[in-house]
């Protein structure tokens with residue numbers, strides 16, 4: 226039997242989520258696209274503090290609570306491996322096929338073709354169709370299995386969150402009567418109920434995106450890296466930090482762990498998200514404040530924060546909201562404070578002019594319900610930051626995609 230995650234008396238261990246990936250790699254000739262990630266060997270020890278009413282039927286793996294049933298965990302493990310295969314191997318085969326179809330028509334796939342041309346050329350190709358179908362079905366099943374599992378035992382999971390609503394460390398503010406903008410009421414990337422329409426949006430988002438990260442983030446590794454990438458103000462004073470659109474608070478927690486004496490806040494339009502984030506913060510014993518508030522109307526006083534950041538918020542809001550969010554960030558930052566938005570295109574990588582990349586983004590919008598993607602591609606975020614009063618460094622420190630990232634500073 227193959228050892229499963231963790232040390233096993235000197236044997237090099239494997240992460241079981243790589244198993245299908247290994248099999249898929251053996252079946253393909255595209256070695257570079259299919260090479261599985263190096264095996265990890267984290268010990269299955271808990272960093273959770275626990276709280277009265279904590280429901281952890283199957284314990285934790287480091288800072289991730291294990292899924293409540295073996296059935297659900299095995300479904301998600303399978304889907305994670307399947308997603309690795311579709312995202313890497315199948316997607317790269319699809320890119321090769323797209324290039325071939327373009328060349329057969331005497332066209333340059335890297336020549337910035339318009340999306341209608343791309344669709345016309347590739348839409349009837351069975352390999353392209355299968356690739357999209359596989360990816361979307363994986364996405365749909367990921368969300369649905371999670372949602373069904375939490376709803377099937379709703380009383381238990383609601384009671385668990387109720388236990389921490391008023392507990393510390395950290396605080397939770399829910400605003401059930403808040404005016405929720407219509408543009409946030411979509412099932413973005415197909416999550417059932419979206420961010421604001423399902424009481425278990427936090428549970429479902431956390432485990433669904435854990436699948437999306439293809440087992441590279443189950444210990445918040447990426448969020449810890451993002452938190453580490455946010456540059457402090459020049460004067461080094463960091464007393465208050467805010468994350469906008471924090472969802473389940475993975476980066477918010479990491480920011481607090483990086484700046485232990487700062488007061489750290491995460492806000493999000495999704496009440497169920499911040500509720501889950503707070504429960505998780507309590508469970509991890511980290512003193513972070515979560516509030517259900519709007520990024521464009523945060524209710525914080527002027528000049529309040531030293532650092533404001535966000536991760537993949539802007540591509541999920543309208544262009545109008547994006548401009549308002551930038552203005553609000555400028556208002557609540559103190560002079561000399563920094564605004565560090567992390568998203569697709571805030572780094573040095575810009576919109577691609579390659580046919581397959583364009584199709585990939587089209588499909589995200591068309592079938593994965595990335596409702597605001599096109600508005601985001603056309604958004605002049607740098608212009609909005611300058612108009613709001615920021616001095617903008619377009620080659621700030623790297624965060625995620627590319628070698629630099631946008632950095633806004635409020636004039637001192």
Ligand SMILES: C[S@@+](CC[C@H](N)C(=O)[O-])C[C@H]1O[C@@H](n2cnc3c(N)ncnc32)[C@H](O)[C@@H]1O
Pocket residue numbers: 409420434448469470471472473475476492493494495498518519520521535536537538541542546
């Ligand atoms: C892709 S998620 C990113 C979440 C989080 N930063 C993470 O690390 O996973 C985008 C988040 O922005 C939130 N959001 C969207 N519009 C918002 C708004 N106007 N104000 C506050 N949060 C918003 C959504 O509810 C969602 O949690």
